[in-house]
Amino acid sequence: MTATAAAQPDTAGDLFGHPKGLYICFATEMWERFSFYGMKYLLILYLTKYHLFTDDMGLEVLGSYTGLVYALPVIGGVLADRYLGMRKAVLFGGSLLVIGHLLMAYEGHQAVQYNAGVVLEHAITLANGEIIPAGTKLTETVKIQDLSALKVFYLALAFIVVGVGFLKPNISTIVGQLYPKGDERRDSGFTIFYMGINLGSWIASLTCAWLGETYGWGYGFGLAGIGMLFGLITFIWGQKYLNGLAEANDPEVMKQPAIGPINKEWAIYLGSILSLGVVWLLVQHEPVVFVGQQVLLVAAGVGLLAYTMRNGTKEDLHRMMVLLVLIASTIVFWALFEQSAGSMTLYADRVVDREAFGFTFTAGQFGSLNALFIIIFAIPIAWIWMQLSKRGLNPNAAVKFGMGIILAGLGFGALVLGAESTDELGRISMWWLVFAYWLHTMGELCLSPVGLSAVTKLSLHRIVGMAMGTWFLATALAETVAQRIAKMASIDTSSTDINDISSIVGTYTELYTFLMWLGVGVGIFMIIISPILKKGMHGVN
DSSP states (O other): OHHHHHHSOOOTTOBTTBOHHHHHHHHHHHHHHHHHHHHHHHHHHHHHHTSOOOHHHHHHHHHHHHHHHHHTHHHHHHHIIIIIOHHHHHHHHHHHHHHHHHHTTOOOSOOEEEOTTOBOSSOEEOTTSOEEOTTOBOSSOEEEOOHHHHHHHHHHHHHHHHHHHHHHHHHHHHHHHTSOTTOTTHHHHHHHHHHHHHHHHHHHHHHHHHHHHHHOHHHHHHHHHHHHHHHHHHHHHHGGGGTTTTSOSOHHHHTSEEETTEEHHHHHHHHHHHHHHHHHHHTTOHHHHHHHHHHHHHHHHHHHHHHHHHHSOHHHHHHHHHHHHHHHHHHHHHHHHTTTTTHHHHHHHHTEEOEETTEEOOGGGGGHHHHHHHHHHHHHHHHHHHHHHHTTOOOOHHHHHHHHHHHHHHHHHHHHHHTTSOOTTSOEEHHHHHHHHHHHHHHHHHHHHHHHHHHHHHSOGGGHHHHHHHHHHHHHHHHHHHHHHHGGGOOOTTTSOTTOHHHHHHHHHHHHHHHHHHHHHHHHHHHHHHHHHHHHHTTOO
C-alpha cells in the first residue's frame, strides 16, 4: 500500500491533468520553433535573391548553419547537466536567440549585379576600394554586395546557433523532469509538447515566409525575432511553475572560481559569448564544419563501442552495433528530407505554379506542410503502430527505418512524375510538391520517433546521453550533406535565363531522380538486413 501510494504523482495544482510547467515549456518551445522555422525557409531565398549569392554559396551557408544548429545542443546539454541546470541554460539560450533573430532583421543594401558587356552609366566602387569609372565596358560580371550587412548576418547566425545549443536540448529535458518516474502521463505530456513544436513551425512558415517574401526580408526575420521574445518572456514569467525541477544538481559548484575572480557559471557565459566569434567564422566556412562533423561522429561511434565492450555484455555490444547501423542510415534519410529548406524551396520559387484557390503562395510557405502533416497524422500513425503491436504485426525498428527512407525517396519520385506534366509555361503543379512533402512526413513519422526510442532502448543506461548526442551529430552531418547534394542542381542565375523554366526543371529532375533511387535503394537494403539487425537487438523492439 505504501509503495503504491508513493508511486502516485502529486497532481495538486495541475492544469487539464498535467503540470502547469508543461504549458510553459509548450509555449516557450512553440515560440522558439516559430523563430527558427520562421527564418529557415527564408534563408536560401534571402541570400540568393537579395544578396545575390550563387546557389552554391547560399547552400554552403545553409549547410554550415543547420549543421551547427544540430551539433551544438550536444554541448549545451552537457553544460546544463554538469553546471548550469536546465532553467538557466534555457534563459541564457533564449536571450541569445532573441538577439540573433532581431539582428536578422537588418538587411543592409540590396546587392547589384552588372553583367559582362554592360557599359556603366555611373562609377561603381568594388569591395577592395577600386573605382570603375562611368563609361567603362565591363569585361566580366561584377557584383556589389553590402559586406557590412553580411557581417551582421553571420553574427546573427552565430547568436542563433549558440542560443539553440543551450535552449533546445534542455527545454525538452525539463518536460521529462516534470513527471515522476512511472507517471503514466509522461507520454501524453510529450505528445502535447511535440504538438507545440509543430504548431510553432506551421504558423511561422506560413506567416514569416509570406511577410518576408511579400513586404521585405527584414519584416519576416523581424517577426521571427518577436516570436522568440514572446517565448523568452513566457519562460521568465512561468519558471515558478517548474517547481525547482530544472535547477543545477549542485549550485555550489557554479560558485567555485574558474578564472581569477570569475566563477564557473560566469565562465560558461563568457566562454559562450567568446565562442560567437568562432561560430561566426564557421558559418562562412562550410568545409571546416563538414570535416569537423565527420571527425566528431566517428569519435562518438568508436567511443560508444569501446565503452560498451568494456562495461557491457556481448548482447549489449550487439545492440550498440545495431544502433550505430540505424544511426548511419538516418544520415541518408535526413539528407533527403532536409532538401526542403534548400533545393525544394528554390524549386518552389523557380518552377512551381504556386497559385491555388485564388491565392499565390510564396515559396517559403511550402515548408509549413511538414508541420501541418505531423499535426494531422502523428496520432493516427501512433495508433496504427499500437494496433499492429496488439496483433503481433508491428514491424521492428529496422523495417520502420527502411520504410521511412523509401518514403523519402518516393517523395522525390512525385516531383519526377510532376515534371512530366507541366503547364504551358513549363511550370509544375504545386500539388506534386504537396504530395512530396506528405510522403516525406510519413517517412519522418516512421523513422524519427522510433529512432529516438531505439537510442534509449539499445544503449547502456549510463551512456544514453552520449548515444543521443551521437544521434544528433548524425542529424547535423546530414544537414550539411543535404545542401552538398542540393548543389548538384545549382543554377547559375548570372548566365542562365531564369525564364527558361523547362531547362531549370530538367536540372532539378536529374537531382530528384538520383535522390528517388537513393532513398528507395537504401530503404530496401535496410529491410533486407532487418532480420540480422533484429537478431542483434536481442529482444528489444
